[in-house]
Amino acid sequence: xxxxxxxxxxxxxxxxxxxKGNADGGMQPPTLMFCLGGVDTDKxxxxxxxxxxxxxxxxTDFIPAEYFGQNHQFIVVGMRELMAKxxxxxxxxxxxxxxxxxxxxxxxxxxxxxxxxxxxDGTDARSLTRGEIExxxxxxxxxxxxxxxxxxxxxxYFTKTAPFLGIRETRRIVGQYVMTQxxxxxxSHFDDAIAVAxxxxxxxxxxxxxxxxxxxxxxYDIPYRSLVPQKISNLLVAGRSISATHEAMGAxxxxxxxxxxxxxxxxxxxxxxxxxxxxxxxxVQELRRQQLExxxxxxxxxxxxAPAAEHAPAA
Ligand SMILES: Cc1cc2nc3c(=O)[nH]c(=O)nc-3n(C[C@H](O)[C@H](O)[C@H](O)COP(=O)(O)OP(=O)(O)OC[C@H]3O[C@@H](n4cnc5c(N)ncnc54)[C@H](O)[C@@H]3O)c2cc1C
Numbered sequence: 001x002x003x004x005x006x007x008x009x010x011x012x013x014x015x016x017x018x019x020k021g022n023a024d025g026g027m028q029p030p031t032l033m034f035c036l037g038g039v040d041t042d043k044x045x046x047x048x049x050x051x052x053x054x055x056x057x058x059x060t061d062f063i064p065a066e067y068f069g070q071n072h073q074f075i076v077v078g079m080r081e082l083m084a085k086x087x088x089x090x091x092x093x094x095x096x097x098x099x100x101x102x103x104x105x106x107x108x109x110x111x112x113x114x115x116x117x118x119x120x121d122g123t124d125a126r127s128l129t130r131g132e133i134e135x136x137x138x139x140x141x142x143x144x145x146x147x148x149x150x151x152x153x154x155x156x157y158f159t160k161t162a163p164f165l166g167i168r169e170t171r172r173i174v175g176q177y178v179m180t181q182x183x184x185x186x187x188s189h190f191d192d193a194i195a196v197a198x199x200x201x202x203x204x205x206x207x208x209x210x211x212x213x214x215x216x217x218x219x220y221d222i223p224y225r226s227l228v229p230q231k232i233s234n235l236l237v238a239g240r241s242i243s244a245t246h247e248a249m250g251a252x253x254x255x256x257x258x259x260x261x262x263x264x265x266x267x268x269x270x271x272x273x274x275x276x277x278x279x280x281x282x283x284v285q286e287l288r289r290q291q292l293e294x295x296x297x298x299x300x301x302x303x304x305x306a307p308a309a310e311h312a313p314a315a
Contacts, residue, residue, distance in 0.1 A: 008241035026206025032135030044152030122167035175243030177225035193221030194264035
């Protein structure tokens with residue numbers, strides 16, 4: 001069986017040791033995404049692209065201004081000073097330091113990633129319910145900020161929320177290997193790598209309104225052993241609940257990495273079943289060989305891309 005619940009629900013109930021949160025038990029806060037229509041996204045992007053360098057209020061955290069001059073679909077992450085000004089002037093309750101806007105599929109549509117519900121446990125129904133209510137309550141002040149301070153939002157109107165809170169962090173299994181912050185930041189290579197990722201450590205901090213973002217400068221491997229739980233022999237775990245510390249999980253939790261892990265776990269399960277071996281017993285080099293046959297991006301120990309195997313693709 002493969003547990004891709006995001007919460008390690010199967011592993012936890014089967015008795016696999018799991019952990020939650022940082023050293024204080026704090027987990028990244030969830031976000032109720034919501035959607036606005038009527039946004040002049042060209043005005044928004046050009047206000048950033050054309051802002052003089054000293055106009056710090058429009059600065060984005062790490063995306064260069066030129067990006068906004070060229071792209072009609074874009075993401076804004078930053079505008080910290082503008083938001084601080086709005087909070088001060090209007091007494092807005094927005095538990096977030098950053099403005100995060102993502103253009104949607106329709107003209108004038110944007111998705112807002114700014115609500116932030118601290119102290120929510122995504123594995124606890126009561127806590128989730130409280131989180132949904134709190135997430136909705138935060139939307140009004142965020143819209144007041146956007147409409148009154150951010151260029152292009154003057155005519156914006158609310159259209160919809162996501163169907164439920166987006167959960168960033170819950171349980172992580174303790175597996176055969178626990179990935180760490182050091183592994184990510186050292187761009188580590190593992191002999192049993194089943195995926196390569198480059199997303200930074202991105203932690204929406206549990207205890208305050210800020211975010212920690214640390215890049216490794218290149219990419220790092222995900223070891224197969226982090227998908228293999230302790231104690232239960234016929235189980236693999238893929239996605240954000242693999243065996244990693246709170247910090248490493250802050251990096252491996254994104255969609256592309258989770259999908260790569262899921263694909264690897266599926267192939268590992270096939271090898272396990274056909275070879276009548278437990279997931280812990282399979283030949284990981286055979287798994288890697290099959291992955292390479294299917295065009296999966298894996299690395300050599302020197303960091304270069306491993307060549308695709310020469311065999312015909314496996315079924
Ligand atoms: C607000 C927010 C914004 C984000 N933005 C980005 C972004 O821009 N880019 C990016 O790459 N990542 C982003 N992420 C992170 C990313 O979306 C998740 O970390 C990632 O999708 C986790 O993948 P997963 O497969 O582990 O879990 P999930 O994608 O959560 O999939 C788990 C699935 O299992 C199902 N499930 C759960 N429990 C059970 C059960 N008991 N029985 C049956 N089914 C069950 C769920 O319904 C779900 O379909 C964001 C996350 C949040 C919360």
